[in-house]
């Protein structure tokens with residue numbers, strides 16, 4: 001099969017289209033013929049050498065896939081060849097490829113209303129948003145949430161999940177994304193380059209932080225007592241949390257086929273839409289990563305494989 005691998009850390013030029021053996025599905029795994037794979041910031045962060053050691057090289061990048069089950073290992077009962085599935089891969093396997101063996105428990109049926117390109121845009125970004133605002137943030141109907149980075153891959157799902165749950169949503173984004181973020185359901189879309197969110201958002205139950213740094217630091221002042229900052233990037237300061245009688249958490253997203261199934265039902269019900277900003281063929285994975293890392297992209301960047 002063809003796959004895009006790296007043999008050294010560096011810029012997009014280290015991504016190389018290569019031929020390697022097609023994996024065999026082991027016990028509890030399905031072999032998926034990949035139709036599309038999406039690109040996430042973690043891919044270029046690994047490629048740049050920030051996340052894993054040289055002992056992992058060579059490696060195939062990519063955590064998100066959609067495609068069709070080609071075969072099943074022993075013990076798989078949920079899926080059969082021909083089923084359309086999507087999944088967040090564990091970090092030990094790669095999605096920029098024609099095939100991947102995936103744990104069946106990490107897969108879910110692809111939403112019937114999506115094509116493969118849009119389905120591949122969902123798993124990592126949507127599971128991150130779901131786990132951040134519900135599993136870690138405990139967001140419930142009637143609460144107030146402030147989402148930083150609302151026009152990106154994760155943020156655009158977080159806004160829609162929070163609205164579907166019945167929360168009031170404040171969201172920060174660039175000026176060019178204001179209408180987009182409003183169209184996702186945000187009650188207040190705040191241009192972070194021209195307005196201070198502290199002047200607009202008050203008594204917030206949950207700050208969902210996809211930006212970190214100064215943005216996280218400034219967010220303590222908008223929380224209500226007992227509120228929480230949940231970040232994908234930076235552990236919130238325990239001292240600041242105590243000072244503001246609030247809480248903080250940082251987490252890593254985990255594959256979860258059951259949650260992905262629930263997200264798929266919201267998509268098929270028309271409650272959540274998937275924004276794909278750019279699509280590239282697999283052989284242009286370097287251009288796709290460059291687009292996400294260096295340009296302004298609204299929503300997700302996807303690789304079309306088949």
Ligand SMILES: NC(=O)c1ccc[n+]([C@@H]2O[C@H](COP(=O)([O-])OP(=O)(O)OC[C@H]3O[C@@H](n4cnc5c(N)ncnc54)[C@H](OP(=O)(O)O)[C@@H]3O)[C@@H](O)[C@H]2O)c1
Nearest residue numbers: 041128149151152153154155172174192210232251252253
């Ligand atoms: N811990 C985990 O397991 C986990 C999982 C998923 C993602 N992450 C991390 O979470 C972050 C977001 O992921 P993503 O996929 O959504 O990235 P993305 O698609 O690149 O989106 C990031 C968004 O943040 C916006 N932004 C940048 N600075 C901002 C600011 N000061 N205020 C408000 N918005 C700002 C960007 O807009 P402009 O382009 O207009 O600046 C962009 O729309 C990444 O750093 C990623 O690595 C972590």
